[in-house]
Amino acid sequence: MYPRIETISGKILLGKHLKMSLKENKTVELWRSFMPLRNRIINPVSSDLFSLQIYQHINDYMNPESEFVKWAAMEVSDNMEIPQGMDSYYLSGGLYAVFLHKGGPQNFRETFHFIFNEWMPVSGYIVDHREHFELLGEKYKNNEPESEEEIWIPIKRWES
Secondary structure, three states, X not given: OOOEEEEEOOEEEEEEEEEEOOOOOOXXXXXXXXXXXXXXXXXXXXXXXXXXXXXXXXXXHHOOOOOEEEEEEEEEOOOOOOOOOOEEEXXXXXXXXXXXXXXXXXXXXHHXXXXXXXXXXXXXXXXXXXXXXXXXXXXXXXXXXXXXXXXXXXXXXXXX
């Protein structure tokens, strides 16, 4: 489950967003509102979906009560035409550790435990204060045991 390290350029996303916390998770509500509208996006780069989290403070991803903004979105070539009911977001890009998660959301806890409690402390990297996201591609099968998605964690070199 070791990651690949990748630098990405900025991306334009179109989608919907909601403020939530892990304790008051509205992910299902967000995706239910986005999925019927996604076919209105006229200039997608691919069919991949982004589940993006924007945390106010760098360690908020560790606190179940911290509020963050979550997006359900697709990458587009430009944001000249934004479908009604959607917004545009610019993903800033940068250095990421990319982990493959297999299984449904019930397995996320063990994946995140590995990332933050096993890999990160010995990696030479620390979490950077940028967007976290999951990339849901062709192998993503919602709630299925054989589902696969990529978890993108923003990182920077640890400096002592």
